[in-house]
Amino acid sequence: MSASEHEDIRRIELFSQMADDNFKSLMRGAYVQNFPAQIELITEGEPSDFLHIVISGSVDLFSAWNGRDTSMATVRPISTFILAATIKDAPYLMSARTLEKSRIALIPSQDVRAIFDIDSNFARTIVTELAQCYRSAIKAQKDLKLRTSLERLANYLLRHQRHAGGGAAFELDFEKRRLASVLGMTPENLSRAFKGLQPYGVIVRGTRITINNQADLEHFAKPNPLIDNFST
Amino acid sequence: MSASEHEDIRRIELFSQMADDNFKSLMRGAYVQNFPAQIELITEGEPSDFLHIVISGSVDLFSAWNGRDTSMATVRPISTFILAATIKDAPYLMSARTLEKSRIALIPSQDVRAIFDIDSNFARTIVTELAQCYRSAIKAQKDLKLRTSLERLANYLLRHQRHAGGGAAFELDFEKRRLASVLGMTPENLSRAFKGLQPYGVIVRGTRITINNQADLEHFAKPNPLIDNFST
DNA sequence: GCCTAGCATTGACTTTTATCAATTTATAGG
DNA sequence: CCTATAAATTGATAAAAGTCAATGCTAGGC
Numbered sequence: 257m258s259a260s261e262h263e264d265i266r267r268i269e270l271f272s273q274m275a276d277d278n279f280k281s282l283m284r285g286a287y288v289q290n291f292p293a294q295i296e297l298i299t300e301g302e303p304s305d306f307l308h309i310v311i312s313g314s315v316d317l318f319s320a321w322n323g324r325d326t327s328m329a330t331v332r333p334i335s336t337f338i339l340a341a342t343i344k345d346a347p348y349l350m351s352a353r354t355l356e357k358s359r360i361a362l363i364p365s366q367d368v369r370a371i372f373d374i375d376s377n378f379a380r381t382i383v384t385e386l387a388q389c390y391r392s393a394i395k396a397q398k399d400l401k402l403r404t405s406l407e408r409l410a411n412y413l414l415r416h417q418r419h420a421g422g423g424a425a426f427e428l429d430f431e432k433r434r435l436a437s438v439l440g441m442t443p444e445n446l447s448r449a450f451k452g453l454q455p456y457g458v459i460v461r462g463t464r465i466t467i468n469n470q471a472d473l474e475h476f477a478k479p480n481p482l483i484d485n486f487s488t
Numbered sequence: 489m490s491a492s493e494h495e496d497i498r499r500i501e502l503f504s505q506m507a508d509d510n511f512k513s514l515m516r517g518a519y520v521q522n523f524p525a526q527i528e529l530i531t532e533g534e535p536s537d538f539l540h541i542v543i544s545g546s547v548d549l550f551s552a553w554n555g556r557d558t559s560m561a562t563v564r565p566i567s568t569f570i571l572a573a574t575i576k577d578a579p580y581l582m583s584a585r586t587l588e589k590s591r592i593a594l595i596p597s598q599d600v601r602a603i604f605d606i607d608s609n610f611a612r613t614i615v616t617e618l619a620q621c622y623r624s625a626i627k628a629q630k631d632l633k634l635r636t637s638l639e640r641l642a643n644y645l646l647r648h649q650r651h652a653g654g655g656a657a658f659e660l661d662f663e664k665r666r667l668a669s670v671l672g673m674t675p676e677n678l679s680r681a682f683k684g685l686q687p688y689g690v691i692v693r694g695t696r697i698t699i700n701n702q703a704d705l706e707h708f709a710k711p712n713p714l715i716d717n718f719s720t
Numbered sequence: 721g722c723c724t725a726g727c728a729t730t731g732a733c734t735t736t737t738a739t740c741a742a743t744t745t746a747t748a749g750g
Numbered sequence: 751c752c753t754a755t756a757a758a759t760t761g762a763t764a765a766a767a768g769t770c771a772a773t774g775c776t777a778g779g780c
Binding site: 319349379382383388390394395403 | 533556557558560571572573575578579581582604605612614615619620621622623626630632634635710712713715720
């Protein structure tokens with residue numbers, strides 16, 4: 257792992273507050289690997305041997321049951337995944353695969369747990385992180401249970417627009433088939449949902465979205481910070 | 489609060505590992521109140537001033553958006569709720585109401601955060617608890633995204649049967665309308681879903697459920713520990 | 721620049737789920 | 751024990767979402 261990568265990881269919220277020695281100790285046991293696209297990094301049900309950190313590229317967290325599967329989240333640099341399983345020493349609940357060529361750091365779970373026990377600042381940050389993860393999961397559950405797929409798409413677009421800087425036009429950051437899966441619908445249904453948002457001024461050309469009537473779309477979507485604001 | 493209540497709370501996983509002084513200090517700031525049924529204890533969006541502990545009775549966590557609402561979970565004695573909001577000092581994501589006459593302990597959130605900072609055993613348990621909560625939320629999300637309502641009901645029955653001791657006959661522990669909401673469907677649809685499970689040997693008489701053909705139902709439900717096992 | 725594989729879209733249709741209205745059944749007070 | 755009230759069920763219908771099949775589009779490999 258390069259020194260600049262160390263720096264990058266150190267700057268992640270999760271590792272920013274811990275003692276220097278402990279961080280170094282964590283990094284000593286860690287190793288970094290480059291993976292091509294579409295590689296399954298972990299499989300749900302397996303023991304959680306490593307905490308993963310995406311350094312570059314992107315990773316899809318997904319889950320399967322009875323022949324169906326669904327995308328749960330996308331992890332982008334620089335952030336960790338599978339923290340809860342690592343901490344609990346419990347099996348992964350989701351599988352992970354690279355979406356593109358990616359560089360991933362792996363920290364042995366037992367090291368994370370050991371440092372957790374001796375570094376209270378680290379423990380503090382882990383708590384904050386887990387609380388955040390939990391709240392995001394609750395928001396996702398509310399999104400699924402309280403909204404139709406059309407409403408979920410509308411709110412997704414507004415969130416993503418904001419994330420992309422707030423302009424009327426922006427690019428989707430992943431394939432539509434995966435967006436459909438993330439939103440809990442089929443690709444066909446997503447296609448029709450985009451059509452269904454045309455009356456509210458949404459224009460789609462490939463991955464480029466233009467929101468022509470912000471007020472109309474917001475009136476339909478009724479975004480709510482208790483569902484759509486990922487930072488609180 | 490009575491001495492025996494102190495004992496009961498002390499025995500909760502969350503408080504079992506902390507230093508005695510710190511526990512006493514937490515309890516000093518706490519107070520206990522009796523509430524009648526159907527009282528809204530907290531409202532989503534409000535600041536999280538207290539960590540709540542259900543001592544007796546039961547509490548429904550629910551959420552509303554755009555005129556709809558949905559039950560997210562039921563809290564039964566003795567356990568806490570709204571831990572993540574307390575820790576993050578963030579607004580509640582869910583509202584809570586008593587389902588019956590209930591006795592609730594309230595611990596000021598700032599006290600919890602203060603003790604958290606000085607008691608590493610307490611911090612350790614909070615992390616475990618939050619990781620658990622997060623994983624439960626992920627399981628709920630998988631349940632919603634990967635299964636039809638009939639499958640969710642079938643798996644719910646199997647989980648509940650297990651929880652009730654494993655016998656072929658058992659009682660539902662809450663009203664059907666709320667079960668419907670928890671499972672993400674309408675009461676009408678739940679009624680029909682019960683009918684739809686008849687071919688698999690499920691018999692419903694009021695709140696009493698009998699599973700006549702365990703193997704058949706399990707074959708249909710395909711329960712999976714990564715969705716249905718709440719303890720890992 | 722062309723070809724090809726995979727993604728996206730569209731149409732026709734089915735299944736699943738929700739909604740509305742009408743009964744029936746259960747339940748808690750008086 | 752009766753009655754008022756809410757819950758549960760049922761039927762009819764509508765809306766939402768999924769499936770299947772065909773076609774259009776597009777980006778990467780040669």
